[in-house]
Amino acid sequence: MRLARWNSGLLALVIASAGCSSVTIDQFEASWTVGDYPAAEAVIDELIAKHGSAPLEEVTATHALGSSISTSRKNTYLYMLEKGMCRLARGDHDSALDLWRRSRDELDDKLAATDLGGYFGAILTDDRALDYVGADYEHIVVRTMIAIADLLAGGEDSFAYAFQIGEKQEELADSDFGDHYDDDGNYVGYNPRESYRRVPIGKYLEGVILETERSFDEAEKAYRSAAEMAAGSAIAEEGVRRSSGELRGGQGAGSVHVFYLAGSGPALVETTSPVTDLALSLAQIGAILGDLDVGVIGQTPIPVPGVLPRIVGVPPLRVRADDGQTVTTETLLDVNGIATEQLEANMPWIVARAALRRAFKATAANKASKGIKDDGVRDLMKILANLIWTATESADLRHWTSLPAEFQATHLYLEEGQRELDLGPGMQVPVRVRAGYSSFVVVIQPNLGLPGAVLVDDFSSVDVLQVEVVPEAEPGPIPTP
Amino acid sequence: MRHALIATSLLVLGACANTARLKGPDEARGLDVRGVGSAELEQISAEALGKLFAIHKSNVNVAEPYLVAFAGIDSRGGEELRDHREALLDIIEREINDAGPYRVIARRFVQRANQEVDIRQMEDLFLPKYRDAFLDVLGNMGQVPRYLIWASFTTQTDRVGETLILQRELKEVTYNLNVSMIDVQTGALDQKDGRVTKEYKSK
Numbered sequence: 001m002r003l004a005r006w007n008s009g010l011l012a013l014v015i016a017s018a019g020c021s022s023v024t025i026d027q028f029e030a031s032w033t034v035g036d037y038p039a040a041e042a043v044i045d046e047l048i049a050k051h052g053s054a055p056l057e058e059v060t061a062t063h064a065l066g067s068s069i070s071t072s073r074k075n076t077y078l079y080m081l082e083k084g085m086c087r088l089a090r091g092d093h094d095s096a097l098d099l100w101r102r103s104r105d106e107l108d109d110k111l112a113a114t115d116l117g118g119y120f121g122a123i124l125t126d127d128r129a130l131d132y133v134g135a136d137y138e139h140i141v142v143r144t145m146i147a148i149a150d151l152l153a154g155g156e157d158s159f160a161y162a163f164q165i166g167e168k169q170e171e172l173a174d175s176d177f178g179d180h181y182d183d184d185g186n187y188v189g190y191n192p193r194e195s196y197r198r199v200p201i202g203k204y205l206e207g208v209i210l211e212t213e214r215s216f217d218e219a220e221k222a223y224r225s226a227a228e229m230a231a232g233s234a235i236a237e238e239g240v241r242r243s244s245g246e247l248r249g250g251q252g253a254g255s256v257h258v259f260y261l262a263g264s265g266p267a268l269v270e271t272t273s274p275v276t277d278l279a280l281s282l283a284q285i286g287a288i289l290g291d292l293d294v295g296v297i298g299q300t301p302i303p304v305p306g307v308l309p310r311i312v313g314v315p316p317l318r319v320r321a322d323d324g325q326t327v328t329t330e331t332l333l334d335v336n337g338i339a340t341e342q343l344e345a346n347m348p349w350i351v352a353r354a355a356l357r358r359a360f361k362a363t364a365a366n367k368a369s370k371g372i373k374d375d376g377v378r379d380l381m382k383i384l385a386n387l388i389w390t391a392t393e394s395a396d397l398r399h400w401t402s403l404p405a406e407f408q409a410t411h412l413y414l415e416e417g418q419r420e421l422d423l424g425p426g427m428q429v430p431v432r433v434r435a436g437y438s439s440f441v442v443v444i445q446p447n448l449g450l451p452g453a454v455l456v457d458d459f460s461s462v463d464v465l466q467v468e469v470v471p472e473a474e475p476g477p478i479p480t481p
Numbered sequence: 482m483r484h485a486l487i488a489t490s491l492l493v494l495g496a497c498a499n500t501a502r503l504k505g506p507d508e509a510r511g512l513d514v515r516g517v518g519s520a521e522l523e524q525i526s527a528e529a530l531g532k533l534f535a536i537h538k539s540n541v542n543v544a545e546p547y548l549v550a551f552a553g554i555d556s557r558g559g560e561e562l563r564d565h566r567e568a569l570l571d572i573i574e575r576e577i578n579d580a581g582p583y584r585v586i587a588r589r590f591v592q593r594a595n596q597e598v599d600i601r602q603m604e605d606l607f608l609p610k611y612r613d614a615f616l617d618v619l620g621n622m623g624q625v626p627r628y629l630i631w632a633s634f635t636t637q638t639d640r641v642g643e644t645l646i647l648q649r650e651l652k653e654v655t656y657n658l659n660v661s662m663i664d665v666q667t668g669a670l671d672q673k674d675g676r677v678t679k680e681y682k683s684k
Contacts, residue, residue, distance in 0.1 A: 101563065105515060112683055150561075154601070157561035160636075167559060167638075213602055434599060459601060 023047060028082060029401045033264045033310070035450045040402075041086035044079050052076035063087060063095040065102075077106035078132050078398060081142065085402040088145070089444045089453040093152040100146045107134040107142065116180065116189075120286035120353060127353070127396035137338045138400050139168050140199060144333070144407065147205050148259055151440045152457045159209045165202025172196065178349060180285050190282060192345040200226035200236060201333040201407055207239045208257055212438040219243035235330040235409055242411075249413030254433040256421070258319050258410050260329045261444045261452075263311040265403035266339045270395045271306035273347060275355045282352035283359075298362075302354040305395040307343050309336040314406045317443060320422040321414055329408035336405050358393065404446070418462055426451025430462040512679065516560045517636070517656055521677045522569050525658040528675030529632070530576040533660055537671065538581045546584040549577055550591050550619060550626035555603045558636030560654070573632060573660075586624045594618040603631035606663070616665060626665060633659045650683040 023046045031040035048064050049056040051074035058066040064083045071077050084099035110133045134142075147161035172193050180189030203226035210219035223239030230236060241247040242255075249255065275283075275298070316328040372378040416435040422428050423443055431439050439460035445452025456462075504510075510520035551574055556562050562569060574585045594600075598614045605611040606629055619626060637655040655678045662671045 097563075101561075156566065157556050157563055159557055160559055160561040163559045213604070437599070437601060459599065 025079075025082075025401060029267075032082075032085070032402045033446050035089075035445075035447050035452070037086050037089045037453070041083065041090070044082045044086060047079045048076055048083060051079060063092065063099070065095060065098055071102050072106050072109075075132055075398065077103045078134075078400065081138075081400045082402050084145065084149075085444075088149060088152075088442075088455070091453070091455060093149040093455065097146055097149040097153065100142050100149065104139075104142045104146065107132075107139060110134065111139065114177070116177065116285075117289050119177075119349070120289050120356065128394060128398070130396075132398050135339065135399060136172050136193065136196070136342050137335065138403075139172065140165055140202070140338075141333070141335065141400070141403060143168060144201055144205070148440075148442060151209075152442060152455055154458050155209065155212070155440075159206065159213075162202055162205035162209055165205065169198055169202060173198070188281065188285065190278060190348055192342075192349060195345045196342065197338070198229045199333050199338065200229035200233060203229065204236055204239065204332055204409065207236075207243065208438070211239065211243050211255070214436075216243045216245070230332070233330065233332075235332070235411065238411065252416050252435045253413040254416055254435050255438040256321075256412050256414055256419075256431060256433060256441060257438060258317070258327075258329060258412075258421075258423070258441045258443065260317040260406075260408040260410075261404035261442065262314040262317065262329075262408055263405035263448055264446045265310070265335045265401070265405050266399075267308045267310055267401070268305045268395075268397040268399050269308045270303050270397060272301035273304045273351050274301050275351055276348065278348045279351035279355060282348055283356040286352055286356045298355065298359060302351050302358070303393050303395045304347065304350055304354065305343065305397050307336070307340040309340075309405065311405050311448070312336070314408070314448070316408060317410075317423060317445075319410055319412065321412060322420040322422075323414065325412055325414075327410045327412050329410040331406050331408050333407040334405075335403050335407070339399075354393065402446070404444070423454060424451070427454050429454045429456060431456055432460045432462050434460075514681070517562070517565060517654075517679075519565065519568060521656050521679055522565055522658075523572055524677050525656055525675030526569065526572045526576055528677075529658045529660040529673050530573065530580060530675075532673040532675070533662055533671060534580040534583075537662075538583075543582050546582045547627040548586055548625065549583045549628045549630055550586050550594075550615075550624070551577060551588075552591060552595065552600065552603050552606055552615070552629060552631040554631070555633045558634055558656070559638055560636050562634060569632075569634075573630075577630065583628070586619070586626055590619060590622050590624050593622065603633065603661075606631060612663070629663045629665060631661055633661070635659070652681050652683070654679050654681065 023043045025047065028040050028043040028047070031037075031043060045059045045064065046056060048054070048069065049059045052059070052064075052069040052071065053073055054066060054069040058068060062069075064080055069076065071080065080099045080103045084096040084103070087093075087099065088096040110131050114133055143161055143165040147158050147165065150156065150158040150161055173196060175193050176191065177193060178189050178191040179187070182188045203222045207219045207222035207226060210216075210222055220240055220243040223236050223243060227233055227236035227240060238247065273279075314331075316330065318326060318328050320326045370378075372381060414431075414433045416433055419431050419433050420428060421431055421441065423441075427443065427445075429441065431441060433439055437459075440457040441460075442455040443452050444455070512518055512520055551570070554562070554566065554569060554573075556566075570588070574588070577583050577585050594615050597618045598611060600606070600611060600615060606615060612629065616626070616629075635657045637657070639653045639655075641651050641653055643650055655676060658675045660673055660675075663669070
């Protein structure tokens, strides 16, 4: 009878598993990196339906903006970031913008709720089961993507979005996360955000928008700030010279700004980290904050996430105009670099929490096994419990997978009229240039061996431009993990 | 006992369910806790346009109302208008129509003129060549406005400290709507502001 019940339970589990969505984020990533955006979007729709507890038909029909989709449930808002990339690559900047706005708001709420007490309060839970707070650089990049999408849509709110990049950057820099003082008032904490570099992309975008609005004094200030943040940035210096009047395009010329979302951004892979002295002392703080009886915190290595760049050293994009001008893009934001730096900065806290969790579980097992009288069984129970907990320890590898490796940009002046831009093989695009105004071109190329999606802002597009690239040939080389 | 449990469960479930209700006309408007909302947008629109028309309409005496082309809104603040933009356009048009001897030209005519002249920001209308082109397109559609109006929305944020209890961050955001009006016949410009400051407490 017991066996029959067990078998029927197993059968139900198998049936339930078969009925569940079996797609994974790895499948999305595989399609995205070869530029197969429809296939990538089909996968992410399934994941949003599953995590957002909504019918797949609604997710697909509403571009994941339907009212019955629970944005805050599980990883829905993380997958909406990926969905936004698909929408943008397929020419739908409007949906992309709304998807990212919703994700931004969710991430903001999660981030605001994170303090040191909360960080250690969830010590019993696996990191992967916690709400995804977003890597700090993702909070910057989501605002960057919203600003770029809004520029494509006409730029009505683009200044607000560009401004929010800097605002978020300052908020993170001013954060007191990790600061802690002992009873005698001595500083014993560690603030990972103190080491963050400020990135120039927000100020650069502000400069672009203010220049477009002919607020040249303000534009010059913004470009100068960008140039200060990225010492030696030729493109920011050129912005300064344009807005100060040193460099002008002439009476009949308009500006063309090209943004290049180059290559595939970093992947997170599981690696191990030793429990450093710093992590050990932070874990002690965590034990006190969490009021945890953890016994001895061990020294064995801990599984942690590590950044694996999928591509190193993205070459610039060469932009050729029909008047013979050729310009190349320059890096404004190195996503691989910032992801690596920030993860390394946060590693002592990540290790501290994992070490504390392990110690807490081991202590709990010891206490539980004290009731067992037989020494052999008790020891076996301890060994088994430790084995199970150690084996099930995993690093949290969630991240925004479809980000580019780098954000690059360039600018050129072109005479008014319909102009042709050649952005590389399979990437030629007409642009309607207007004297005294700015046009915006965005190139998304996750795989440098294949043509990317080319988008032109609504005011400057000549036709309905939905350059959708479905690869026919074998994908180009991507460094394997 | 079992009935009591079921009743308690239903009560708990009921408390967790989504609910909605219509607010009465005298009830205070709720405030958006994340950013700008309809309550403050209505307030600053009413204030700016009220000031703009207060003096102006006392000096006019016409049998026929003046036609007004409301060209749109520039957003220059740290917060996006996005979902509120269309609602704000409606609010401003309503305020103009309710102000007295003014009638707003239907939005589709104005949008068409914006598209044809390629007006990408409302401040372009300060420049005579764009303003004339804009008025020409409207004129070709049989719409000859006496006044051109456009608005500019800005925000200013001050972080003013923390609450004593729970140390929640306090910030104040001042929302400002600047409305510009040009008399097409005389070229005279008038500008007025509506402003409100909203206090936010973060989590």
